[in-house]
Amino acid sequence: MSVTTHQLIQWKQQGRSIVALTGYDYAIAQLIDQAGVDLILVGDSLAMPILGYETTLPLTLDEMLHHAKAVRRGVKQALIVVDLPFLTYQESVQQAMHSAGRVLKETGAQAVKLEGGYPAMAATISQLTSAGIPVMGHVGLTPQSVHQLGYKKQGKTVEAGERILQEAIALQEAGAFAVVLEHIPADLADRITQKLTIPTIGIGAGPHCDGQVLVTSDLLGLSEKQPPFAKAYANLRSTITQAVKDYSLEVREGKFPDL
Numbered sequence: 001m002s003v004t005t006h007q008l009i010q011w012k013q014q015g016r017s018i019v020a021l022t023g024y025d026y027a028i029a030q031l032i033d034q035a036g037v038d039l040i041l042v043g044d045s046l047a048m049p050i051l052g053y054e055t056t057l058p059l060t061l062d063e064m065l066h067h068a069k070a071v072r073r074g075v076k077q078a079l080i081v082v083d084l085p086f087l088t089y090q091e092s093v094q095q096a097m098h099s100a101g102r103v104l105k106e107t108g109a110q111a112v113k114l115e116g117g118y119p120a121m122a123a124t125i126s127q128l129t130s131a132g133i134p135v136m137g138h139v140g141l142t143p144q145s146v147h148q149l150g151y152k153k154q155g156k157t158v159e160a161g162e163r164i165l166q167e168a169i170a171l172q173e174a175g176a177f178a179v180v181l182e183h184i185p186a187d188l189a190d191r192i193t194q195k196l197t198i199p200t201i202g203i204g205a206g207p208h209c210d211g212q213v214l215v216t217s218d219l220l221g222l223s224e225k226q227p228p229f230a231k232a233y234a235n236l237r238s239t240i241t242q243a244v245k246d247y248s249l250e251v252r253e254g255k256f257p258d259l
């Protein structure tokens with residue numbers, strides 16, 4: 001049985017931390033799943049470390065669907081949540097319904113994530129959830145708004161913090177099953193986590209969230225640049241470079257393949 005959205009809510013009630021990572025392809029998603037991660041987010045961060053775009057904005061729904069299908073083929077246990085890319089849900093509720101419907105129908109993922117809060121996204125989430133589409137919210141730093149917000153920490157003033165808290169509450173009331181809190185002060189994330197009955201999944205939001213998510217390329221040390229709050233648990237850039245250099249040398253010296 002794979003992890004469900006209801007289980008995440010129960011885990012919050014039981015104080016069991018939720019472990020989430022991004023996944024973009026079959027091979028890594030399979031390893032992450034077998035290692036016991038609870039939730040795999042096919043994040044639109046796909047655009048940057050994997051596809052080489054400058055921001056998440058150019059990513060299309062078709063590109064996302066292509067990667068989400070590959071992730072689905074690799075995952076047996078974890079809940080799979082797929083980001084709706086920029087401008088595939090903001091134009092209208094109908095557009096959001098069409099895009100989220102394609103994600104669920106074509107990829108086999110169980111839920112979608114979208115960025116932004118009150119009022120526009122609350123209305124959209126309400127419609128999607130009443131059509132049976134589980135939705136994860138995302139407030140604080142929302143990378144699809146990079147041209148308005150930059151990549152700066154959000155919610156640093158009392159008013160800005162209050163706005164993010166109210167957005168998170170509105171998303172919960174609209175039916176979201178969880179909410180990502182990105183790059184906000186730890187004490188604000190703590191307040192939001194205590195206020196909500198749905199789980200908060202933090203990234204750069206301190207230790208008090210109900211769960212944590214990292215971009216897998218950052219965790220593996222594969223990203224060219226990574227945000228200050230990320231932690232690399234391996235250095236695959238240097239491992240891969242060394243493996244390729246060793247191979248090249250052996251081919252050039254006639255040592256590989258051996259007789």
Ligand code: KIV
Binds near residue numbers: 042138
């Ligand atoms: O796209 C993504 O990877 C995300 C995470 C940073 C939460 O939205």
